[in-house]
Every structure is written in C-alpha cells, then in structure tokens.
Amino acid sequence: MTTIFGIPLQAFLGQLLIGLINGSFYALLSLGLAIIFGLLRVINFAHGAQYMLGAFAAWLLLSYFGIGYWPALILAPLLVGLLGAVIERTMLRRLYSLDPLYGLLFTFGLALTVEGTFRYLYGASGQPYATPALLTGGTNLGFMFLPVYRGWVIAFSLAVCLGTWLVIEKTKLGSYLRAATENPVLVQSFGINVPFLLTLTYGLGAALAALAGVLAAPIYQVSPLMGSNIIIIVFAVVVVGGMGSIMGAIITGYMLGVAEGLTKVFYPEASNIVIFVIMAIVLLLRPAGLFGRDA
Amino acid sequence: MTLTLELEKQKERSPVVAQTIFLGVGLVLLLLAPLFFYPVFLMKILCFALFACAFNLLLGYTGLLSFGHAAFFGGAAYFTAHVVKEWGVPPELGILVGVVGAALLGAVIGFFAIRRQGIYFAMITLALAQMFYFFCLQAEFTHGEDGIQSVPRGHLFGFIDLSQSTNMYYFVLAVFVIGIAIIWRIINSPFGMILKSIRENETRAISLGYSVRNYKLAAFVMSAALTGLAGGVKALVFQFATLTDVGWQMSGEVILMTLLGGIGTLIGPLFGAGLVVTLENYLATSEFPVTIVTGLVFMACVLLFRRGIVGEFYNSRLGRKLGFEHRHKH
Numbered sequence: 001m002t003t004i005f006g007i008p009l010q011a012f013l014g015q016l017l018i019g020l021i022n023g024s025f026y027a028l029l030s031l032g033l034a035i036i037f038g039l040l041r042v043i044n045f046a047h048g049a050q051y052m053l054g055a056f057a058a059w060l061l062l063s064y065f066g067i068g069y070w071p072a073l074i075l076a077p078l079l080v081g082l083l084g085a086v087i088e089r090t091m092l093r094r095l096y097s098l099d100p101l102y103g104l105l106f107t108f109g110l111a112l113t114v115e116g117t118f119r120y121l122y123g124a125s126g127q128p129y130a131t132p133a134l135l136t137g138g139t140n141l142g143f144m145f146l147p148v149y150r151g152w153v154i155a156f157s158l159a160v161c162l163g164t165w166l167v168i169e170k171t172k173l174g175s176y177l178r179a180a181t182e183n184p185v186l187v188q189s190f191g192i193n194v195p196f197l198l199t200l201t202y203g204l205g206a207a208l209a210a211l212a213g214v215l216a217a218p219i220y221q222v223s224p225l226m227g228s229n230i231i232i233i234v235f236a237v238v239v240v241g242g243m244g245s246i247m248g249a250i251i252t253g254y255m256l257g258v259a260e261g262l263t264k265v266f267y268p269e270a271s272n273i274v275i276f277v278i279m280a281i282v283l284l285l286r287p288a289g290l291f292g293r294d295a
Numbered sequence: 296m297t298l299t300l301e302l303e304k305q306k307e308r309s310p311v312v313a314q315t316i317f318l319g320v321g322l323v324l325l326l327l328a329p330l331f332f333y334p335v336f337l338m339k340i341l342c343f344a345l346f347a348c349a350f351n352l353l354l355g356y357t358g359l360l361s362f363g364h365a366a367f368f369g370g371a372a373y374f375t376a377h378v379v380k381e382w383g384v385p386p387e388l389g390i391l392v393g394v395v396g397a398a399l400l401g402a403v404i405g406f407f408a409i410r411r412q413g414i415y416f417a418m419i420t421l422a423l424a425q426m427f428y429f430f431c432l433q434a435e436f437t438h439g440e441d442g443i444q445s446v447p448r449g450h451l452f453g454f455i456d457l458s459q460s461t462n463m464y465y466f467v468l469a470v471f472v473i474g475i476a477i478i479w480r481i482i483n484s485p486f487g488m489i490l491k492s493i494r495e496n497e498t499r500a501i502s503l504g505y506s507v508r509n510y511k512l513a514a515f516v517m518s519a520a521l522t523g524l525a526g527g528v529k530a531l532v533f534q535f536a537t538l539t540d541v542g543w544q545m546s547g548e549v550i551l552m553t554l555l556g557g558i559g560t561l562i563g564p565l566f567g568a569g570l571v572v573t574l575e576n577y578l579a580t581s582e583f584p585v586t587i588v589t590g591l592v593f594m595a596c597v598l599l600f601r602r603g604i605v606g607e608f609y610n611s612r613l614g615r616k617l618g619f620e621h622r623h624k625h
Contacts, residue, residue: 037414043414043417043418091594091598095598098601100413100414101360101413101414101417102597104417105554106593106594106597108547108550108593109590109592109593109596109597110590110594112547112586112587112589112590112593113586113590113593113594114590115586115590116585116586116587116588116590117587119584119586120582120583120584120587228543232421232422232425232543233422235418235421235422236418236422238418239411239415239418239419269433273429276423276425276426280407280423283407283419284410287410287411
C-alpha cells in the first residue's frame with residue numbers, strides 16, 4: 001500500500017476530502033460574514049443560526065410539502081434571505097449609529113432565540129436528510145473512492161464563492177457595494193439608495209449561510225445546534241483571514257478546512273483546536289490577519 | 296468664586312449621603328436575605344453577580360467586550376474543585392488556586408486578544424475560550440462529561456464548617472463584598488481613570504503616552520482573577536464543576552447580566568444577575584427552553600434600553616435628584 005509520511009494514502013486522501021468539505025462550509029460562511037461586515041459593520045453572530053435555518057428549511061420543505069433537494073437549494077436561501085432582510089429593516093437598522101459591539105450582541109440574542117425555538121419544536125437530536133437521487137453513489141478515482149455528493153459540495157461551493165466574488169468585483173451592483181463600503185455618505189449623495197443596499201447585503205449574507213445549510217443537510221444531521229458549533233470556528237477563520245478581502249475569506253476558509261482535515265490524520269487529539277492554534281500564531285506574526293487591511 | 300465652590304460642595308455632599316444610605320440598606324437586605332430565601336439560590340445570585348461585576352470591569356470601564364469569560368469562571372471552578380477534592384486543601388486555599396489559575400489563563404488569552412480591537416477582540420476571546428473548552432472536554436482531571444462531582448466544602452480557616460448553608464452563605468456574602476470593594480477601589484484609582492480614558496478614546500490615551508496595551512492586559516488579568524474568585528466559590532457552593540461553566544453560552548449569559556443591569560455601573564450587574572438567575576430558576580421547572588427567553592431579553596435590551604436597569608434609574612429624574620448621574624456613553 002502507498003503511504004505518505006507513514007500514513008496510508010487512502011486515509012490521507014479521505015481526510016483531505018473531509019477537510020475540503022469542511023473548508024467549503026467555512027469559506028461560504030466566512031464569505032457571508034465578510035460581506036455583511038464590510039458594508040454594515042456588524043458581525044453577524046446569527047450567521048450560524050441562518051445556516052441551521054437553511055438546513056431546516058430544506059428538511060421542512062421535504063417533510064411537509066414533499067419539495068425535494070433541487071428546489072430547496074433555491075427556495076431555502078430565498079426564504080432565509082427574506083427573513084434576514086426583514087430583520088435588517090425592522091431591527092438591525094437601528095443599531096448602525098452605535099458601537100459595532102451592539103450589533104454583535106443583538107445578533108447573538110437573535111441566534112439564541114432562533115436556536116432555542118427550533119430546539120423546542122424539533123428536539124436537540126438531528127434529523128436525517130437523504131442525499132438527492134442524482135448525487136448518490138460514488139466513483140472510484142483509482143487512488144480513492146469519492147462519494148458523488150461530496151464532490152458536488154466542493155465543486156458547487158467553489159462555484160458559488162467565485163460567482164459571489166465576480167459579482168462584487170466585476171458588476172455594477174458590486175461596484176456600488178464596494179463604494180458604499182468605502183464611503184456610504186458620498187455614495188448616497190450620488191443618488192444611490194444605500195439603505196436598500198444594506199438590506200440587500202444582509203439578505204444576501206443570510207441567503208449564503210442558508211445555502212451552505214442546504215448543502216450540509218445530507219452530510220451532517222439537520223440539528224438545531226449545527227449552527228452554533230460551526231460559527232465559533234468561522235469566527236476564528238475570519239480573524240485569520242482578516243475581513244478586508246472577499247477572496248481572502250474564501251481562500252482562508254478552504255485552507256483552514258484542509259489544515260483541520262490533515263491534523264486529523266497526523267494528530268487526531270488536536271483536530272478540533274488546530275484552527276484556534278493557527279489563529280493564535282497568525283495573531284502573533286500578523287495581527288491584522290493574512291489578508292487584512294485594517295490593523 | 297467661593298459661592299460656586301460652596302455650591303459644588305453641596306452638590307457633592309448629597310449624592311454621597313444618598314449613596315451611603317442605599318449601600319447600607321442593600322447590605323442589611325443581603326444580611327437578612329437567608330431568612331426569606333433559599334440560601335443556595337441566594338449564593339448562586341451572589342456568585343453570578345460577582346462574575347458579572349468582574350466582567351463589567353472590562354466591558355464597562357475599559358470598553359473591551361470579552362466573549363470568553365466562561366473560560367475563567369469555569370476554569371477556576373475546575374481548579375478549585377480539583378485541589379479541594381483530590382488534594383484535600385482547605386477551601387480558602389482552594390479558592391486562591393482558582394483565582395491564580397484564572398489570572399494565568401487571563402494573561403495568556405489576554406496576551407493574544409489585545410492584539411486586535413473592538414469586534415475582533417470579542418471574536419478572539421470567544422475562539423480561545425472555546426479552545427479551552429475543548430481542552431476541558433479532553434483533559435483527565437476534569438472528568439469530561441461527568442465533571443468533578445461531590446466536592447467537599449470543608450472548614451474555612453480550619454474551624455468554620457461550610458457544609459452548613461448559613462455559614463456558607465455568609466462566607467459567600469463576605470467574598471462578594473470584598474470582590475466588589477476591590478472593583479470599586481480599582482475603578483476609582485488613577486489606574487481606573489486611565490482605563491476609562493482608554494474606553495473613551497484609545498488613540499488619545501496612546502498619544503498622551505500611556506502604554507495602552509499594558510493597561511488593557513492588566514485590566515484583563517484583574518477581571519479574569521475576580522471572575523476566578525466567583526467561579527471558585529461557585530464550585531464550593533454547588534460542590535461540583537462541569538463543562539456548562541466553560542461553554543460559550545456562559546460567556547453570553549454574563550454579558551446579558553451586565554447589559555441588563557447596566558454596563559459601566561458598579562452594582563448594575565448584581566441586579567442583572569439576580570434577574571437572570573431568578574428567570575432561569577423559574578423556567579427550569581417548565582419545558583420552555585431558557586435560551587428563547589434570554590435571547591429575546593438580549594434583543595430587547597440592545598434595541599430598547601441599552602443603559603440597563605440601574606443605568607436607566609441613574610438617568611431618571613429621581614436618580615439624578617439623588618446624584619446618581621450616569622455618564623457612560625452609549
């Protein structure tokens with residue numbers, strides 16, 4: 001059997017794959033966090049809850065309305081995005097003039113409420129969500145066995161990340177967003193509806209989180225706690241990457257996912273803290289983060 | 296000139312009188328409280344109140360939002376419980392071990408966290424505290440999911456039997472009063488003034504020549520040590536230390552207590568802790584999950600009354616008349 005550093009190649013590649021999958025979710029979530037923070041100056045603690053809501057929306061659509069994975073992939077982010085827009089319009093908006101910490105505290109309260117509600121309604125244990133028929137099974141790549149769904153998650157989330165990056169960097173809407181990030185007052189004086197842009201951005205961020213949730217549903221169990229487990233790691237990812245750059249958030253997400261997967265191969269005990277250790281090291285060497293602009 | 300001086304003196308005198316009366320009445324109420332309430336319930340409030348006051352030293356007076364204070368609270372609980380149960384040290388020494396342990400932990404986490412400001416500071420403390428949580432989950436001495444159970448309360452100074460709940464209550468009350476006195480002393484010292492100047496305008500504090508980093512770290516370690524005091528005492532009150540006290544939910548809870556009572560007020564967190572603990576005890580008997588209520592209270596606090604209960608009182612007409620004017624920026 002082929003080995004790498006004394007580890008069977010199969011195990012090595014298997015963990016690398018899991019790392020890439022986790023990295024996909026980290027990238028999607030930290031991307032949304034970075035977009036929201038860029039424009040709203042709010043750290044969206046409810047991001048994990050919105051991820052969980054996306055997974056639950058897919059599960060509820062299937063269980064109660066018989067709506068399958070593919071429509072849910074569009075419907076769930078739309079629903080959660082709308083909910084996010086409503087929350088921004090009615091509540092979050094009042095906090096922009098205050099210290100950014102209040103935005104963090106508000107969204108933390110929101111996350112607790114949403115999570116508590118779902119735990120009350122559906123219990124703490126997870127609900128299984130079947131892999132869509134089109135993506136079941138796997139292919140033998142010769143050196144390893146790749147479940148089709150996992151390959152799909154990596155490819156699709158990469159596409160979404162790059163698509164979002166293209167929208168922000170290359171389109172007119174994206175240029176408005178970037179301009180409003182730099183100087184909202186000036187942009188508004190040019191006749192661009194900045195408050196609407198803010199609502200749109202929060203909705204978009206929430207929808208991205210929900211999309212990640214739908215993608216995660218067939219891999220992990222759909223559980224009310226899935227959001228709070230991942231959000232703290234994503235915060236560490238965001239600290240490592242620095243929130244100044246969209247591409248930085250994406251790259252850091254994948255990198256840290258892979259780092260976590262590889263740690264599982266070489267030193268399993270440390271796998272759930274490795275991202276925090278990397279964060280500490282980055283803070284020592286480059287306090288502004290790998291891609292950060294603001295110190 | 297003399298007239299204005301005289302007026303200022305009068306202005307200063309009346310609040311001191313009013314505040315002393317309030318303080319006296321509060322102390323008497325706390326001394327008599329075990330006659331009317333279940334002592335363990337009161338001790339729980341006092342432990343969390345001290346925890347919240349220690350947290351407030353950082354948030355309210357230095358302007359740093361730590362999202363990782365559970366590490367110091369739960370960590371100290373583990374340290375105290377371990378040395379008291381396994382090594383058989385007396386309770387006062389056990390609590391001291393908790394305090395020192397929490398202070399060391401605070402020095403490490405603070406060292407990394409003060410490298411960034413504002414929102415990043417909150418995220419870093421949260422992440423590092425979560426790392427400590429995973430450590431507690433896997434370490435041997437914490438006994439994982441079971442926690443450290445049936446910790447003996449022992450004899451204070453060798454002759455006061457703490458297994459009697461009345462004795463324990465007055466011990467906890469004494470620790471609480473000492474803790475509050477230390478915090479009061481810190482925030483009213485020149486050191487505390489510099490902390491407040493960092494809160495109000497960090498850049499200016501730097502340009503005035505203060506090494507802001509060192510002050511922040513010192514405040515962080517002090518806050519962690521006092522939090523450890525609360526955590527160590529709590530381990531003796533309940534006679535166990537578990538993962539609940541190191542989880543991120545606990546960090547959120549202490550923020551809520553402080554916010555609800557009044558950020559930047561000395562005794563606000565006491566009221567916040569009292570309310571949250573009462574609410575939790577009340578809801579514990581029903582099926583309704585506590586997190587929904589705490590989440591809603593959180594949102595309401597942030598949206599509607601950011602000054603908190605005590606802060607709003609200070610700013611009310613009566614509060615102003617009594618000379619409690621509250622000058623914290625929001």
